[in-house]
Amino acid sequence: MAKLWVVIKREYLERVRTKWFIIATIFGPLFFGSIMIVPGYISARTVRDSKIGNLRILDATGTGLGARVAAKMAVSQQALGSATHVITLTNAALSEAESSATLAVMQKRDQGYLVLDSTTLTRLRARYAGSNASALGETQAVENAVRQALLQSRLEQAGIDPRRVDSLSNVRVNMSVEKIDEKGRGGSGMASALFGFAIAFLLYFSIIFYGQNIMSGVLDEKTSRVSEVVLSSVGPDTLLAGKVLGVGAVGLTQQIAWIGSTALVWKFRAAVMTKLGVPVVSITLPPIGIGMLLLLVAYFVLGYLLYASLFAAVGAISGDQQEARQAAAPITMMLVAAMVFAQPVMFAPTSTLAKVVSLIPVTAPVIMPLRMSATQVPALEIALSLAGVALACAAAIWASARIYRVGLLMTGKRPSLQELARWIRYH
Amino acid sequence: MTDLALDIRGISKRYAEHTAVRSLSLAVPTGAVYGLLGPNGAGKTTSIRMILNIIAPDTGTVTLLGRPNTDPGILDQIGYLPEERGLYKKMQVYRVLRFLAELKGVGAKEADRRIHQWMERFDLTTASKDWGLAKLEELSRGMQQKVQFIGTLIHDPDLVILDEPFSGLDPINAQALKDTVVELKKRGKTVIFSTHLMDNAERLCDSVCIIARGEKVLDGTVSGVKAEHGGNTVALSVGAGGTEVLAEVLAKLLADHAMIEKVDDSNRFFEIRLRSGADPQALLRTIVAAGVPVQRFELVQPSLHQIFLEKVGATGVEPGMSGHG
Numbered sequence: 001m002a003k004l005w006v007v008i009k010r011e012y013l014e015r016v017r018t019k020w021f022i023i024a025t026i027f028g029p030l031f032f033g034s035i036m037i038v039p040g041y042i043s044a045r046t047v048r049d050s051k052i053g054n055l056r057i058l059d060a061t062g063t064g065l066g067a068r069v070a071a072k073m074a075v076s077q078q079a080l081g082s083a084t085h086v087i088t089l090t091n092a093a094l095s096e097a098e099s100s101a102t103l104a105v106m107q108k109r110d111q112g113y114l115v116l117d118s119t120t121l122t123r124l125r126a127r128y129a130g131s132n133a134s135a136l137g138e139t140q141a142v143e144n145a146v147r148q149a150l151l152q153s154r155l156e157q158a159g160i161d162p163r164r165v166d167s168l169s170n171v172r173v174n175m176s177v178e179k180i181d182e183k184g185r186g187g188s189g190m191a192s193a194l195f196g197f198a199i200a201f202l203l204y205f206s207i208i209f210y211g212q213n214i215m216s217g218v219l220d221e222k223t224s225r226v227s228e229v230v231l232s233s234v235g236p237d238t239l240l241a242g243k244v245l246g247v248g249a250v251g252l253t254q255q256i257a258w259i260g261s262t263a264l265v266w267k268f269r270a271a272v273m274t275k276l277g278v279p280v281v282s283i284t285l286p287p288i289g290i291g292m293l294l295l296l297v298a299y300f301v302l303g304y305l306l307y308a309s310l311f312a313a314v315g316a317i318s319g320d321q322q323e324a325r326q327a328a329a330p331i332t333m334m335l336v337a338a339m340v341f342a343q344p345v346m347f348a349p350t351s352t353l354a355k356v357v358s359l360i361p362v363t364a365p366v367i368m369p370l371r372m373s374a375t376q377v378p379a380l381e382i383a384l385s386l387a388g389v390a391l392a393c394a395a396a397i398w399a400s401a402r403i404y405r406v407g408l409l410m411t412g413k414r415p416s417l418q419e420l421a422r423w424i425r426y427h
Numbered sequence: 428m429t430d431l432a433l434d435i436r437g438i439s440k441r442y443a444e445h446t447a448v449r450s451l452s453l454a455v456p457t458g459a460v461y462g463l464l465g466p467n468g469a470g471k472t473t474s475i476r477m478i479l480n481i482i483a484p485d486t487g488t489v490t491l492l493g494r495p496n497t498d499p500g501i502l503d504q505i506g507y508l509p510e511e512r513g514l515y516k517k518m519q520v521y522r523v524l525r526f527l528a529e530l531k532g533v534g535a536k537e538a539d540r541r542i543h544q545w546m547e548r549f550d551l552t553t554a555s556k557d558w559g560l561a562k563l564e565e566l567s568r569g570m571q572q573k574v575q576f577i578g579t580l581i582h583d584p585d586l587v588i589l590d591e592p593f594s595g596l597d598p599i600n601a602q603a604l605k606d607t608v609v610e611l612k613k614r615g616k617t618v619i620f621s622t623h624l625m626d627n628a629e630r631l632c633d634s635v636c637i638i639a640r641g642e643k644v645l646d647g648t649v650s651g652v653k654a655e656h657g658g659n660t661v662a663l664s665v666g667a668g669g670t671e672v673l674a675e676v677l678a679k680l681l682a683d684h685a686m687i688e689k690v691d692d693s694n695r696f697f698e699i700r701l702r703s704g705a706d707p708q709a710l711l712r713t714i715v716a717a718g719v720p721v722q723r724f725e726l727v728q729p730s731l732h733q734i735f736l737e738k739v740g741a742t743g744v745e746p747g748m749s750g751h752g
Contacts, residue, residue: 014518225513229578232479232507378709400462409481422443 303365
C-alpha cells in the first residue's frame with residue numbers, strides 16, 4: 001500500500017502545483033461570490049438611479065393614515081434615499097390633486113402617487129398610480145405599508161394602547177412557497193430547483209473534467225513510455241487506483257476550497273452588500289441535512305469512479321490525443337445525455353422520465369441528486385439507483401483495469417471492440 | 428541463499444496470433460554480466476517483461492534472487508531500463524527521480540542524497556547550472572538518457588536488467604553506461620542486458636543466451652560458447668595481388684564440399700570455417716601451392732557474431748533480421 005500512496009502523492013502534487021489549478025481554485029470562489037453579490041449590487045444601483053419611491057400620498061381620510069403609511073414606507077425604503085410627500089386634503093379636492101400628481105409623474109418628478117380616501121377606511125380600498133405600476137415588488141411594498149398603517153389605525157380605534165399597537169402589528173411572516181401541480185406536490189420553489197440544477201451541473205462538470213484529466217494522464221504515461229518503468233515497480237492495478245484516487249483528491253480539494261470560500265462569502269454576504277449599499281435580498285436555500293450531504297458525496301464518488309475508470313481505459317487504448325478524444329466520445333455523450341435530461345427532470349421531478357433516468361447508472365450520478373433537491377424521492381428509488389451505480393462502477397473498474405493493463409504496453413493500431421473483449425478476458 | 432540471481436524455468440507466452448516465447452529456461456549466476464542476444468522480434472522484450480512480472484507467463488516460473496518474482500517487494504531489488512525510454516516530461520528532474528526512488532521503497536531523505544551524488548557524477552549538477560530543477564522536457568536527449576539511467580539505479584538494485592541499453596546512446600553516454608556496468612559487476616551486482624549488437628556483448632558479457640523466434644538457441648559462458656564453436660575457423664589474409672587467386676581457390680574448395688564449409692570476406696581478412704575433421708594444414712598447403720602470397724594464417728575462435736549468424740541462421744531467421752548492428 002506504500003506504493004499506492006507514492007502514486008497518489010505524485011498524481012495529486014503534480015496537478016495541484018500547476019498554474020491552472022491555482023488559478024481555477026482562486027477564481028472559482030470569486031466567480032461564485034460575484035454571482036451572489038454583483039447582480040444585487042447592479043440592480044440596487046439601477047433602482048437608485050431611477051429614484052424609486054419618490055411618492056406623493058393624497059390623504060383624504062382625515063385620520064392621518066397618509067402619515068402612517070409614509071412612516072412605514074420610510075422604514076422600508078430608507079436605504080434608497082427616496083422621499084414620500086404627504087398631502088392632506090378633502091374628498092372634493094381629490095380629483096384636482098390627482099391631476100397635478102399625474103403630471104408630476106409624467107414629468108418624472110415623482111415615481112407615483114397613492115390615493116387614500118373615505119373608502120380606504122370603510123372598504124379597505126386604495127389606489128396607486130405610477131410609472132412603476134408593473135413592478136410587482138415595488139407595488140407590493142406600497143400595499144404592505146398601507147395594510148400595516150390600516151391595521152394600526154384599526155387597532156387604535158378598537159381601544160388598544162397605541163404604544164402596544166406598534167409591537168403587536170409589526171409581524172413579519174416568512175412563508176416558504178411550494179408548488180402543487182396536477183401530479184401532486186411538485187418541486188419546491190424556484191430557488192431549490194436552481195440549487196439542485198447547480199449541484200447537478202457541478203457533479204457533471206467535475207466528473208467530465210477530472211475524468212478527461214485522467215484520460216490524458218494515462219495517455220501521457222503510455223506515449224511517453226514512462227508506464228513501463230513504473231510498471232516494473234508497481235502493478236497496473238495499483239497504478240490505475242493511485243491515478244484515479246490522486247486525481248479524485250485533486251477534485252475534492254478544489255471543491256472543498258470552492259464550497260468553503262463560497263460559504264464564507266455567503267456568511268459575509270449581508271455585510272458586504274450593506275457596505276456596498278445594496279439591499280440584502282434574502283435567498284432561502286433548501287436545507288441540506290447530513291443524510292442528503294452523504295448521498296451527494298456518495299453519488300459524486302461513485303459517479304466519478306465509474307467515469308474515471310472508463311476514461312482511463314480509453315487513454316490506455318489510444319495512441320494520441322486526437323484518437324483519445326474520438327474514443328471518449330461515447331462516454332462523454334452519456335454524461336451530456338444526463339445534462340440534457342436535467343432540465344425536464346428539474347421541472348417535473350416526479351415524472352416517469354425523471355424516475356427512469358435517475359435509475360440508469362450512467363445518468364443517475366447527475367440526475368438523482370437533482371431530483372432529490374427538487375422533490376422527496378422514495379428511499380427505495382434512491383437505494384435502487386445507488387446500487388445500480390455501485391454495480392456499474394464495479395463492472396467498469398473491473399473491465400477498465402484489464403483493458404488498462406494490456407493497453408498500456410500496446411503500441412500501434414487502436415484495438416477493435418472484439419479485441420477489447422479479448423483483453424478483458426485475459427488475466 | 429542461492430547463487431542464481433535469475434532462474435527461469437520453462438516460461439511461455441502466447442498471444443492470439445503467435446507465440447512470443449516458447450518454453451524458455453535460463454540460469455544467471457549472481458555477479459554475472461549476462462547478455463540476452465537475439466534478432467528483433469525474437470522475444471527478448473517479452474521475456475524481460477515476464478521476468479519483471481509486468482506480464483504474466485502462461486506457463487513456467489521466474490525466480491529472482493531466490494524468491495518468486497510475484498513476491499511482494501522483490502521488484503524493489505531490481506533495476507529496469509526499458510528499450511522504449513521516457514519519463515514524465517512535465518515533471519522536475521529531482522521530483523521524477525524521487526518518485527522513482529520512493530516507488531522502490533527508498534526513503535525521501537536517502538533518495539535525495541543519492542540523487543545529488545548521481546547528478547554530480549553525470550555532470551547534471553554543476554556549479555553554474557542545476558538541471559535537477561529543470562523540467563525533463565527542457566533537457567537534451569543525452570541528458571534525459573542520463574536521468575533515466577539514474578532512475579534505474581537510484582535504489583541500488585542487486586539485479587539490473589537493461590533492454591537494448593545501447594540503442595540511441597551517443598558515444599559518450601554509451602561509454603558511461605559501459606563503465607557503470609563494469610562497476611556494478613565489481614560491486615557484486617548482476618547485470619542482464621539484451622542486445623542485438625554482438626560487439627558490445629562480446630566485450631562485456633560473462634555469459635550469453637541467444638534466442639530466436641521465442642526459443643533458446645544456445646547459452647553458456649562466452650568463452651565456453653566460443654570454445655564449443657571454435658577450433659575449425661581460420662583467419663587468412665594475403666599480400667597484394669593474391670586476393671583473386673585465393674578467391675578462385677576457395678570457390679573451388681567450396682564447390683567440392685571437401686575441406687571448407689563457409690567463407691566470410693571481412694575485407695581485411697577472410698574468416699574460413701573448415702568442415703568437421705578437415706585438416707587446417709592441408710588447407711594451408713593447398714593455398715600455398717596455388718601461389719597465394721599468405722600473410723596471416725591463424726586458427727581462431729569464431730566471433731559471437733559468427734556464432735550468432737550460424738545458429739540463428741540455422742533456425743531460419745527472416746531476411747533483414749541478421750541481427751548485425
